[in-house]
Amino acid sequence: MLSEKDIHIWWSNLDSPNLETEKHYQMLSDDEKVRVGRFYFEKDRKRFLIRHGMLRIILGWYLGVEGKKLEFYYGKNGKPRLIDSFDKRNIHFSMSSTEGLGLYGFTRSGKIGVDVECIRDIPEMNQIAKQFFSIKENEILSSLCEGNRKKAFFNCWTRKEAYLKGIGAGLSHPLNKFDVTLTPGAPARLLRVEGDSKATSHWSIQDLEPAAGVAAAFAVEGRGWRVHCWQW
Numbered sequence: 118m119l120s121e122k123d124i125h126i127w128w129s130n131l132d133s134p135n136l137e138t139e140k141h142y143q144m145l146s147d148d149e150k151v152r153v154g155r156f157y158f159e160k161d162r163k164r165f166l167i168r169h170g171m172l173r174i175i176l177g178w179y180l181g182v183e184g185k186k187l188e189f190y191y192g193k194n195g196k197p198r199l200i201d202s203f204d205k206r207n208i209h210f211s212m213s214s215t216e217g218l219g220l221y222g223f224t225r226s227g228k229i230g231v232d233v234e235c236i237r238d239i240p241e242m243n244q245i246a247k248q249f250f251s252i253k254e255n256e257i258l259s260s261l262c263e264g265n266r267k268k269a270f271f272n273c274w275t276r277k278e279a280y281l282k283g284i285g286a287g288l289s290h291p292l293n294k295f296d297v298t299l300t301p302g303a304p305a306r307l308l309r310v311e312g313d314s315k316a317t318s319h320w321s322i323q324d325l326e327p328a329a330g331v332a333a334a335f336a337v338e339g340r341g342w343r344v345h346c347w348q349w
Contacts, residue, residue: 119179119208119223119224119225120225121225121226122226122341122342122343123224123225123342123343123344123345124222124223124224124229124335124337124342124343124344124345125222125223125224125345125347126220126221126222126223126231126325126335126344126345126346126347127171127175127220127221127222127223127346127347127348127349128218128219128220128221128233128325128327128328128346128347128348128349129167129171129218129219129348129349130217130218130349131163131164131167131168131214131217131218131219132160132163132164132217136167138163138166138167140170141166141167141169141170141171141174142166142170143185144169144170144173144174144184144185145166145169145170145173145185146188146189149166149169152165153165153166164214164217164219167219168212168214168219170184171219171221171349172210172212172221173185173187175221175223176199176208176210176223179208179223180208187199188200192285194285194286196211196282196285197210207225207226208223208224208225209223209224209225209226209227209228209229210222210223210224210229211229211230211231211279211282211283211335212231213231213232213233213278213282213333214233215233215234215235215331216235218233218235218327218328218331220232220233220325220327220333222335222337224337224342226339227337227338227339227342228283228284228285228337228338229283229335229336229337229338230278230279230280230281230282230283230284230335230336230337231279231282231325231333231334231335232274232275232276232278232279232282232333232334232335233275233325233327233331233332233333234271234274234275234331234332234333235330235331236267236268236271236330236331236332238267239267239270242266242267242270245270246258246270246273248293249277249292249293250273250277250292250293251292251293251294251295251296252293253296253308253309254273254293254296254297254299257269257299257300258270258273258299261300261301265300265301268301268332269299269300269301270299271332272298272299272300272301272305272324272332272334273297273299274332275332275333275334276297276298276299276305276307276322276324276334276336277292277295277297278334279322279334279335279336280295280297280307280320280322280336282336283320283335283336283337283338294310294311294312295307295308295309295310295311295316296308296309297322305322305323305324305334306322307320307321307322307336319338319339320336320337320338320339321336321337321339321340321342322334322335322336322337323335323337323344325346327346327348
């Protein structure tokens with residue numbers, strides 16, 4: 118049961134041979150089925166339909182309806198929301214994926230955003246950080262030893278993305294206008310939001326560990342949550 122102060126986190130191996138591809142495909146809307154058909158590679162098609170089908174299954178459990186009957190609309194920045202007839206139950210959700218891993222977050226009384234990324238080598242990592250991270254974040258990143266820098270980069274990226282998904286802004290909101298912690302081993306926190314002095318007290322960020330070799334986080338409105346995590 119998803120109660121008022123619960124955060125439910127789910128993750129799944131989207132490439133698992135045990136998942137029934139046809140069952141998930143039948144869950145999708147006509148529009149989602151069209152989007153499935155646009156993928157060139159079969160692996161990408163399967164991941165998309167499993168990811169979206171699974172979202173419908175889980176939401177259906179919480180709402181007490183068949184997942185295939187759910188209807189969504191998309192905000193100006195692409196964040197999916199339930200249409201009003203379902204949204205009256207006050208459920209907030211977010212999903213993210215990287216390679217074959219799907220990540221989902223659900224609450225009933227606060228906005229939420231989740232993000233997950235494979236930790237990997239990026240030749241342009243320093244240039245990306247200078248373009249998208251804040252001055253303070255870049256100072257911390259450059260002060261770290263080389264062995265910690267890659268993990269710190271993805272800590273920063275996933276925490277920022279989770280916060281932006283939570284507020285519904287997407288990448289249209291400049292990533293360098295707010296600060297998060299990024300040092301490996303340090304607690305995840307929102308430190309500053311330009312133009313919003315109350316944001317740091319209204320939002321919480323927490324890291325997740327759904328699998329080895331990935332960085333993941335969720336950002337949620339409010340504090341004092343009970344976090345429950347499950348693997349599909």
